[in-house]
Amino acid sequence: MPDTLTHPAVDGPSKSGLTPVMLNHAAWITHDVAATTEFYTKVMGMELASTIFDDKVPSTGDAFPYFHIFFRMQDGSTIAFFEAPGLPPKAKSSHPAYDVFDHFAMQAKDADEVRRWHDWLTENGLEVLGPVDHKGEFLSIYFHDPNGIRLEITTPMNAEWNAHTSQGYADLEKWLSTKEKAKAEGRDVSEALVELIAEERKRYEA
Numbered sequence: 001m002p003d004t005l006t007h008p009a010v011d012g013p014s015k016s017g018l019t020p021v022m023l024n025h026a027a028w029i030t031h032d033v034a035a036t037t038e039f040y041t042k043v044m045g046m047e048l049a050s051t052i053f054d055d056k057v058p059s060t061g062d063a064f065p066y067f068h069i070f071f072r073m074q075d076g077s078t079i080a081f082f083e084a085p086g087l088p089p090k091a092k093s094s095h096p097a098y099d100v101f102d103h104f105a106m107q108a109k110d111a112d113e114v115r116r117w118h119d120w121l122t123e124n125g126l127e128v129l130g131p132v133d134h135k136g137e138f139l140s141i142y143f144h145d146p147n148g149i150r151l152e153i154t155t156p157m158n159a160e161w162n163a164h165t166s167q168g169y170a171d172l173e174k175w176l177s178t179k180e181k182a183k184a185e186g187r188d189v190s191e192a193l194v195e196l197i198a199e200e201r202k203r204y205e206a
């Protein structure tokens, strides 16, 4: 890490010795648990792993009655849903970028399998984007589940894809110091960040 760091975010890792082991579940609301189950079991090939009924949320005590359902992937990690009677539809996003950036990515075995997923999903009537090559690091396809959740099937093309830690800290430091500098100079922060992005993305052109 650079030694010019000032922000606690770039101060180094946690001292607890604790790191989560794996993804247990990510959860969303569904308004159609039948369509959701059909999609995750028949199209995504997952196993219905577990279900729960409750009249209140155990963690908060909120009186939101629900049916909770989990679908299992090969490594035991799951994607989960709540159908809660009487909920109004979710509010629309304030900007289309939220609907592009917010997504859930699942890993396929290799590039060949990503292509097989593409064909399978297309045969099932889904609109599929890709395969997209992400700077030689990933090959990915994108589609939506029946709840409108943006899903990705990806495979790492570089075995080191999640081990770029020093570069990560250096980049984070650049991002944070660009913000701080722009603020100190009374400049528009977004404009300064867009300039940083334009400069840094040149590294992929080589």
Ligand SMILES: [Fe+2]
Pocket (backbone or CB within 6 Å): 103, 105, 152
């Ligand atoms: Fe992604």
